[in-house]
Amino acid sequence: MDYAVLTSFVTNVLFVTVLGWYLITNLQWYDYKLSRVILKHHKPHWHLIYFFIPFVAYHTTGEFFVIFFYFAIIPAMLVWHKKLDKKLVLTWRVKRFLILLVSLVLFQDILCTLKSACEVYGVFMPLAIAYIGSYMIEKFLFMAYQKEARKRLKDIKDLQIVAITGSYGKTSIKNFVAQILSKKYKVYATPRSVNTIGGIMGDINNSLPQDTEIYVCEAGAREQGDIYDIAMFVEPQTVVVAKVGEAHIEYFKSLKNIIATKLELMQSPRLDRAFIHTSVTDEPHEKVTFFGDAVANINATLDGTSFDLVSQEQDLKLHTKVLGGFQTMNIAVAVEIARNFGMSDEEIKEAVEELEPVEHRLQLIKAGGKIILDDGYNGNIDGMLEGIRLCSLHEGRKVIVTPGLVESSDELNLRLVEAINDVFDIVIITGDLNAKLFNQNITVQNKIMLKNKESLTDVLANQTKAGDIILFANDAPNFI
Incomplete structure (x- = not known):
């Protein structure tokens, strides 16, 4: 292999890897949905600069592509990557994609003897096959992880599951419910903003303790059916549908679609009790308790928040170091859930007093x-x-x-x-x-x-x- 051929071979491998890095970075940002990367990207001009122009240059610049690649494409990509504040996380999914991509391009370049075919398919085919192959691998692993996670949930005797969704406040409610209930029970909650079915399955398989009594799970959605899949998978006995508004409106098109998607959580086969914000629906249901209007006398300052919780049971005067008057609604539903689990008002008041603010939320x-x-x-x-x-x-x-x-x-x-x-x-x-x-x-x-x-x-x-x-x-x- 002479120097020119070796240079072309190395350049081709590096070029496909660079494009693959760009592709998988964007896929990770948008939940590995290619349609969202193409149609919903917030900066679509990046695709033109960092993917399509290099792709066209590969097929049009001939022997000068080597110069263009090393002195234009690589420097531009390095600057782009350096400025990102949310860089690619090398998960096993990403590693599998990159390993498959590099293996394909190496195999192709070594065996390719038809120069014209190499020029036509040398970039597109490895990327396409790596994406499709990675997708198929993830689907297979998804089914395996799902089976394992289902078994793990069933193996925990008498496990109570609380699932929480909504446009606003679901992460805060999750944290408040977990903190209050943990004063009496062994509670585990999904970490950070883990709220997709894949993230939930991974968390169950890797982190859910065997002695958990109450599992608190956050359910998020980008399209209709996402919440339904989670409801059918974890089968929560207690569900919360928090305040609903025009968040992610570009995906759902209308507030009506958002509400319908959030209410999919009600289809849990084991539903015992649902707590639904008044912005979602006011339709009576024997298993539904509405919330959102039961707080009064709110005093929210930079030193903390005090409020009265008015309910059919005994009214409560509560104080917390959590900031924000809007959080009183989220704390109020957490209190009602704690009552539903048999905690006394004194236990609840003490737990609310000790609530820690949710990280990065006021x-x-x-x-x-x-x-x-x-x-x-x-x-x-x-x-x-x-x-x-x-x-x-x-x-x-x-x-x-x-x-x-x-x-x-x-x-x-x-x-x-x-x-x-x-x-x-x-x-x-x-x-x-x-x-x-x-x-x-x-x-x-x-x-x-x-x-x-x-x-x-x-x-x-x-x-x-x-x-x-x-x-x-x-x-x-x-x-x-």
């Missing part, structure tokens, strides 16, 4: 004389408006860092803009998703627009000082 942090409200994982209008209201209580300067609402409407973003204009001294808008809308409507004098978060640390160091309060509202990744 989490108060003090650093360098500054107050930081980390609300990075909150992406709904109610939560963001409450974060802004809490900041308004601070006597010093007020700073907000936000990309705005994601997967939402201009109308709701304009509501957010109006609230920001009334409260903040410094506004830092990250990303370009809502940049035009915010730039046109933000009237705060000190307004900073950042295309990405690469320079955010330096901007905050230069713009903020001790005594400021800084709200991080909806920390969306750069690809959004």
